[in-house]
Amino acid sequence: MTVIQTTNQNDVTTTDAHPLPASLTTFFAAGAGFSVATIYYSQPLLGMLTEQWQVPAQQIGWIPSLTQLGYALGILFLAPLGDRYDRRRIILTKSGLLMLALLAAAAAGGLMSLLIASLGIGLMATMAQDIVPAAATLAPASRRGKVVGTVMTGLLLGILLSRVLSGLIADWLGWRSMFVLAALSLLAIWLVAWRTLPRFQVTSTLPYHQLLASLFHLWRQYAALRQASLVQGLLSLSFSAFWSTLAVMLHGAPFHLGSAAAGLFGLAGAAGALMAPVAGKQADRIGPVKVAMCGAALVVFFFLMMTGMSLAATSVTLQLVVLAVGTVGFDMGVQISLIANQTLVYSLEPAARSRLNALLLVLMFVGMTLGSVLGNLMLAHFGWVGVTGLATVTAVLALLLRMKKTA
Structure with a gap:
């Protein structure tokens, strides 16, 4: 009770x-x-x-x-x-x-x-x-x-x-x-x-300093926690590089779209939300590592697609269509990976789930912070292809790290 x-x-x-x-x-x-x-x-x-x-x-x-x-x-x-x-x-x-x-x-x-x-x-x-x-x-x-x-x-x-x-x-x-x-x-x-x-x-x-100290103990104790957190951090870097620069990119040439258009791309994330319970069930059935690999692979594929479109000389309409499809796809991959990595982390030590989740989320939002900074640097110096190229590289690193077996 x-x-x-x-x-x-x-x-x-x-x-x-x-x-x-x-x-x-x-x-x-x-x-x-x-x-x-x-x-x-x-x-x-x-x-x-x-x-x-x-x-x-x-x-x-x-x-x-x-x-x-x-x-x-x-x-x-x-x-x-x-x-x-x-x-x-x-x-x-x-x-x-x-x-x-x-x-x-x-x-x-x-x-x-x-x-x-x-x-x-x-x-x-x-x-x-x-x-x-x-x-x-x-x-x-x-x-x-x-x-x-x-x-x-x-x-x-x-x-x-x-x-x-x-x-x-x-x-x-x-x-x-x-x-x-x-x-x-x-x-x-x-x-x-x-x-x-x-x-x-x-x-x-426990005094506050001991609560914080237990976080470092958990981080050192579980290699699977470190791996899952770093994987999600890299994917979050890709995620944030895209979203923190999208509005500025759409505002300029050749699109000249307002903030409402940038906001509407957020609807693409609905696909990710719908996949969350499905990802959780699949993590129970085939294991969270395999599901997380699938999520990271989706992120790689759709950012590669958007990078290719950025390099090609195509119409504005076609670029927007590919951008919308890519947004649906990579966001779905990030959400699938997050649910799978959370499932894995929660299983490590049930009595410490809040602190384990905190460590996963800290790395996730550190990745988002770096993504915002690096994404804006890429946009300023290399344009939109620099942003999608950065997102592709970090997603590939996440996939390779997720494929590595832990001790």
């Missing part, structure tokens, strides 16, 4: 006979989705910001880079606190601070102030990684997988739809309005969390 101790009216005791209410599961899914979406709202806006502030695309590229770096740092240094302190308090604190960071971004008068706000957004958006274990804690054992799957679906939808929404809103109301609306969504999350979330029993009395 799972018992969550609380001192207010939100006392919750979950058992197989008294499952987690559907309304609370829905809240967890929405909270994860709205919080993680804040990492990606800026990406379709980059072309618009480059034009408005008259700064080089390479400098504008630091906006998503610092957001993703903040998320990686938040996972590494803040996620372990979920074992040490009441998760209700953590979720309320992070959602409030995330709202303030979004309002600071909306009020930014120049690039430097927006960069600082972007770092804060990344740090506080890690509340998504507090919500998932909170849902797992409240769920009865017999339904835990289903509950966590529902919450992860919300998280994936937040990633997928954020670019679409941001591009459309920015074209309609301007880029500042997107950050204001995002802050309002976090205000709603805060109010619902304050009203419905129970207080969580602390599960560890």
